[in-house]
Amino acid sequence: MFSWLGKQGGGRERGGGGSDVVQTVTGGLRDLYLRKLLPLEEHYRFHDFHSPALEEADFENKPMVLLVGQYSTGKTTFIRYLLEQDFPGMRIGPEPTTDSFIAVMYGDSEGTVPGNALVVDPKKPFRKLSRFGNAFLNRFMCSQLPNQVLKSISIIDSPGILSGEKQRISRGYDFCQVLQWFAERVDRIILLFDAHKLDISDEFSEAIKSFRGQDDKIRVVLNKADQVDTQQLMRVYGALMWSLGKVIDTPEVLRVYIGSFWAHPLRNTENRRLFEAEAQDLFKDIQSLPQKAAVRKLNDLIKRARLAKVHAYIISYLKKEMPSVFGKENKKKELISRLPEIYIQLQREYHISAGDFPEVMKMQELLETCDFTKFHSLKPKLIEAVDNMLANKIASLMSLITQEESNMPTEIVQGGAFDGTMAGPFGHGYGEGAKEGADEDEWVVAKDKPAYDEIFYTLSPINGKISGISAKKEMVTSKLPNSVLGKIWKLSDCDGDGMLDDEEFALAKHLIKIKLDGYELPGTLPSHLVPPSHRKPFQTAE
Numbered sequence: 001m002f003s004w005l006g007k008q009g010g011g012r013e014r015g016g017g018g019s020d021v022v023q024t025v026t027g028g029l030r031d032l033y034l035r036k037l038l039p040l041e042e043h044y045r046f047h048d049f050h051s052p053a054l055e056e057a058d059f060e061n062k063p064m065v066l067l068v069g070q071y072s073t074g075k076t077t078f079i080r081y082l083l084e085q086d087f088p089g090m091r092i093g094p095e096p097t098t099d100s101f102i103a104v105m106y107g108d109s110e111g112t113v114p115g116n117a118l119v120v121d122p123k124k125p126f127r128k129l130s131r132f133g134n135a136f137l138n139r140f141m142c143s144q145l146p147n148q149v150l151k152s153i154s155i156i157d158s159p160g161i162l163s164g165e166k167q168r169i170s171r172g173y174d175f176c177q178v179l180q181w182f183a184e185r186v187d188r189i190i191l192l193f194d195a196h197k198l199d200i201s202d203e204f205s206e207a208i209k210s211f212r213g214q215d216d217k218i219r220v221v222l223n224k225a226d227q228v229d230t231q232q233l234m235r236v237y238g239a240l241m242w243s244l245g246k247v248i249d250t251p252e253v254l255r256v257y258i259g260s261f262w263a264h265p266l267r268n269t270e271n272r273r274l275f276e277a278e279a280q281d282l283f284k285d286i287q288s289l290p291q292k293a294a295v296r297k298l299n300d301l302i303k304r305a306r307l308a309k310v311h312a313y314i315i316s317y318l319k320k321e322m323p324s325v326f327g328k329e330n331k332k333k334e335l336i337s338r339l340p341e342i343y344i345q346l347q348r349e350y351h352i353s354a355g356d357f358p359e360v361m362k363m364q365e366l367l368e369t370c371d372f373t374k375f376h377s378l379k380p381k382l383i384e385a386v387d388n389m390l391a392n393k394i395a396s397l398m399s400l401i402t403q404e405e406s407n408m409p410t411e412i413v414q415g416g417a418f419d420g421t422m423a424g425p426f427g428h429g430y431g432e433g434a435k436e437g438a439d440e441d442e443w444v445v446a447k448d449k450p451a452y453d454e455i456f457y458t459l460s461p462i463n464g465k466i467s468g469i470s471a472k473k474e475m476v477t478s479k480l481p482n483s484v485l486g487k488i489w490k491l492s493d494c495d496g497d498g499m500l501d502d503e504e505f506a507l508a509k510h511l512i513k514i515k516l517d518g519y520e521l522p523g524t525l526p527s528h529l530v531p532p533s534h535r536k537p538f539q540t541a542e
Helices: 004-011 019-043 056-060 075-083 128-135 165-170 175-181 201-210 230-249 272-287 288-321 328-339 338-349 360-367 382-405 416-421 444-459 468-478 482-492 500-515 535-539
Strands: 064-069 100-106 111-114 140-145 154-157 188-194 220-223 257-258 464-468 499-501
Touching: 019 288, 019 382, 064 075, 064 100, 064 128, 064 175, 064 201, 075 154, 128 140, 128 175, 128 201, 128 288, 140 288, 154 230, 165 482, 175 201, 175 220, 175 464, 188 328, 188 500, 201 230, 220 272, 288 338, 288 382, 328 338, 328 360, 338 360, 360 382, 468 482, 468 500, 482 500
Parallel strands: 064 154, 064 188, 100 140, 188 220, 220 257
Antiparallel strands: 100 154, 111 140, 464 499
């Protein structure tokens, strides 16, 4: 049916670009799921308790980014900022405007597809959303447009989250369940916060908790940070981290990107450099998604397999404990109430981590409506098939990914706002640090050389050069560690004679200044920093 082993063996032509590895691994994952994991899921009714069965579109779809946040935090504006164009169905305003889930995807022409039509399209990964009913499907749509960014990723815009019980009831569908469904399938979850709205409402808290088990996908954006000054921004950041710490139960600190993500002038320019650096980091994270898509799908399948195994142990245990004739209902109630103890017993018996088990309260709630007598006993062959998949097949796919990625060009998201940060004078770091003076005819160190010369001649040069010992006495006054100063010495000693002339010394002082200003040193000395007297003739001609 799907022979990933055949593809691994070399039956596929090379040169198809970075997406070849994704297609090869996708076929392998799909094959493993259908042959090894799906039988276990179906036998123990995994789909009724946890997640619907995976379909071909789930393996083939582009990386997806889910945006979640309270109303008016800039989710839709953020998408508009990335795409650099409006998309069908877009509404922006200070009031709660986006009341639907909108899947923004690539299409040859602009248009929208309503939810009911979307969930019957086998080419889209949304078919299983039909279980949430018309109340949800009437609030779900796909916005298609020809945009370069969307050739590599798809973006899911979610309704703005309000506070209060009324909104939760009036939605007509389980909002958190929908978010959980998306969270299991997307590559990145971005939580947006407004610098003026740091309170986390009850529904937002529940929404964040629905991402349990997907912590590695979550990124946090503190938007509209240009509307406060530096002192206020420090307080806002601290308050945000405190609020997040109460709802996200992880020992690690979440990565928070600070900035103003829209194409308008900054209202407060004090932190412009910080905002640029943060935006660049966020862009790099999003741009890397296509390259990491195969690994993400592999990782999600492993998580799913581990949960399916645990689910099989739980269901088979409940079946084993049920009486054959009398007292079934009472025994069922007893087993549900004892579920935490059963978890501990299974952990010890099968050597399973507690983190692999589903949430106790949710599982108890789902078991209330089940007939335990219809559950199946433990079938070792199904478990062994999944164990074999995890121990051998997955490892082979992982090595295939590593091997193929090393031979393929890097695939990144291009177009829209991403192009504005790649090259030219407005690219991040252009003309700063070691890059300063790259497009100037004059040696950039020359403007400070008179001051450096004064220091140089106090170090008693012999034949126009100072020794390493003399240079060290001056360089250590910078208080930089020896490892850094050693690298600066290596970069500055252009002729490798173990001594520095006046230009080499000036270069060393310039590199020290670059490091003290917070920039990184170059790995090799750029041509524009080479002292004029040490440049080769062809460099001067250029």
